[in-house]
Amino acid sequence: MLAKTVSIARELVPASFEYIPHMEPQNAFEICGAFEQLLGIWLLQGTSYSS
Secondary structure, X not given: OHHHHHHHHHHHOOHHHHHOOOOOOXXXXXXXXXHHHHHHHXXXXXXXXXX
């Protein structure tokens, strides 16, 4: 489920994934935290483009 979500996120915000350090996350919470940050960046970019 999480892997599918991340793959979808990669399609939505490919450029934003450059900000993720290439490291093994200690737990699922770090993965979700990184995903939430990227989703926030994507949403902010989307709203700024639409306005």
